[in-house]
Amino acid sequence: MAGHSKWAQIKRKKAANDAKRGQMFTKLIREITVAAREGGGDPDFNPRLRLAVETAKAANMPAENIERAIKRGTGELEGVNYEAVTYEGYGPGGVALYIETLTDNANRTVAEVRHILSKHGGSLGQAGSVAWQFDRKGQIYVDATRYDEEATMMAALEAGAEDLQREDDTYVITTDVASFHSVQQALREKGIEFEQAELAMVPKTSVRVTGADAQRLLKLLDALEDADDVQKVHSNADIDEAALAEAAS
Secondary structure, three states: OHHHHHHHHHHHHHHHHOOHHHHHHHHHHHHHHHHHHHHOOOHHHOHHHHHHHHHHHHOOOOHHHHHHHHHHHHOOOOOOOOEEEEEEEEEHHHEEEEEEEEEOOHHHHHHHHHHHHHHOOOEEOOOOOOHHHEEEEEEEEEEOOOOOHHHHHHHHHHOOOOEEEEEOOEEEEEEOOOOHHHHHHHHHHOOOOOOEEEEEEEEOOOEEEOHHHHHHHHHHHHHHHHOOOEEEEEEOEEEOHHHHHHHHO
């Protein structure tokens, strides 16, 4: 788990500093639009929309972009009709992959996902082939250089969090879905800001990946996450530190 979590952190830092920022905005806009379409345009009564808006704000997306995305979702503005489709498969080293997409053309998306997997030593599996290896959890990322670990842990656990783990300069707080927003609120009330919060598919067990397999897996994850229709990629990889260090450079 730690390996892929660190990879996710590397991706976030890269997105804040290079041309992928625009691509990240596109993915966030899709999520806001779909969330508003499915649950209404008021974030106070739509937890999925609230999370999407908070994530967009944390990424410094302009307020007018957020508002337009909500209006497209509620039908006040014309927009593309996206649907959520998930794909399951395997990567190098036998790593399980759970891929979440938002697409206006499922045939195009499955062809692209299959091509990327095949090109990088992976394969597409049947629905349900790997989902059982994951649990849906909330994950909250806090800058460990700014806050005391014990105080952060107490605030999180008292609000219903399941766990806090330190990974380098980041605390990763894990919650069940029901406690996800209440833990965020409790942290805010304690003056603890967080870098990001997301609902993720957290693996029950991890697969250690090293050497050439680790390098191939990182290229595969990068290619999948760069695909326009792919929103999130989850894996059960525990990726070799040397490979992660090279990816971060």
